[in-house]
Amino acid sequence: MSKIERDKLLVAVVLILVVSMDMLNTSMLASLLPRIPNVIPFLGVRFLYFKEYSLTFLIFAPLLFLVGCMIYFKTGTLNASMFIFLIIVLYKVEYESVLKLYAGLGLFFVLLIVFLSAIDIIPNLQFVQYRSTGIVVRNSFGFIYPTDFASHCFYIYMVISYLYRNKFIFQRTFSGLALAGFVTHFCDARLNAGSILAATGIFLYFYYRKHIKLFLKPMNWEKMFVSIELYTNVSIKSYSHKLVNMSIFRAGGSSAMG
Incomplete structure (x- = not known):
């Protein structure tokens, strides 16, 4: 097995564990799972393969590492710091492959947890809150809190929209609007719903801006004005x-x- 293949295998295994545990730890399955030690530091082995580093990496990697250490010493937990370290150790990894892996695993676990909640294997925690419009029931759909479910929906929508940024604009726009309406109605996660709507609008803008430029680029404006x-x-x-x-x-x- 070549170094490149070993590197890809190592990254895939670690990312699968990281994404899976992150999804499951925010669900009602967390109490049933054994505690698995953080595997992100194992990706540090990748640096044995590299002999040259870009100037950008040499500048920002120590800064990110310092930020991660400061967060750890201030909070006493490694959750946020480990994801900052993950950014560092994923040096020279094809980020689209990382996003595809996250999108596939994330979508699988969200659907699995929602399904287990629907058939009453794990509870669908409901939180009753009073709003200015009246009483609101917030569903968590098998996750620990409604905003956990809504956040996962937002992240997955963002990643899928980015991966298919040049395709399926109508389907993605409709899905974004429907998803925002869903998390608002069933979870009352207004911030996540607003984020989904904002992402939908941003992707819509960049899609049409790019295509308008591609349409107008071949035109010779001087000839067009002369013709007119x-x-x-x-x-x-x-x-x-x-x-x-x-x-x-x-x-x-x-x-x-x-």
């Missing part, structure tokens, strides 16, 4: 000739009658 000017001049001259001919015809007709 010539057409306008010809049209005006033609119309002027018609007026002159009509005037001559009328003048001739009047003299004949006289």
Whole structure:
């Protein structure tokens, strides 16, 4: 097995464990699972394969590492710090492959947890809150809290929209609007719903901006304006000739009658 294949296998295994545990730890299955130690540091082995590093990496990697350490010392937990370290150790990894892996695993676990909640294997915790509009029931669909479910929906929608940023614009836009409405109605997760709507609008804007540029790029604006000017001049001259001919015809007709 080559170094590249070993590197890809190592990244895939670690990411599968990280994403799976992150999804499950926010669900009602967390209490049933054994505690698995954090495996992100194992990705540090990847640096044995690299002999050259970019200047950008050499500048920002120590800064990110410092930020991760500060978060750990301030909070006492490694959750946020480990994901910052994950950004560092994923150096020279194809990020689209990482996103595809996350989208596939995330969608699978969300559907699995919602299904287990629907058949009452795990509870669907419901939180009753008072709003200005009245009493609101917030469903968690098998997750620990409604915003956990809504956040996963937002992240998965963002990743899928990015991966298919050049395709399925109508389907993605409709899905975003429907998903925002769903998490608002059933979870009352208004911040997540607003984020989904904002993401939908942003992807819609960039999709059409790119395609409008592609449509207009081949056009030679100078030739187009010259053509319009010539057409306008010809049209005006033609119309002027018609007026002159009509005037001559009328003048001739009047003299004949006289």
